[in-house]
Amino acid sequence: MRRGGGELETEVAxxxxxxxxxxxxKLPDGGTLVVVSHGGTIRTTIGRLLGLQAGSWEALGGLSNCSWSVLGEGARGWRLLEHNAGSLPEPVLGDDD
Structure with missing residues (x-):
């Protein structure tokens, strides 16, 4: 469904x-790609990369501000490793500690 005359989610994906x-x-082996975008664009792109039907993309849920998702490429394609994360796995220490 077009919301406010915008693109369909499938068109975004x-x-x-x-x-x-x-x-x-283009990444070297073990490289990391960081993609920054709006939550809806990220959700639909993740859904497409995972091979989910467009009607299932809502199941991923929205992406909160300043949160991230992590995908990894495996032998059978892309896998969702982490979604809507917002905390670092270990403390980050600054120079003033």
Whole structure:
């Protein structure tokens, strides 16, 4: 459904997923790609990369501000390793500690 005359979620995924894949293909082994975007764009792109049907993308839930998701590429394609995370796994120490 078009919300306010904007793009369909599938159209967003059609635009965004190929860009992510294009950059991911250029990474060296073990490299990391950071993608920054709006939560809806990230959710639809994750859904597309995981091969989920568009009607299932809502199950991923929204992405909160300043949160992230982590995907990894395995033998069978992309896997969602972490979603809507907002805390670091270990303390980050600054120079003043």
């Amino acid at each position: 059609d635009r965004a997923a190929p860009v992510v894949l294009s950059h991911a293909e």
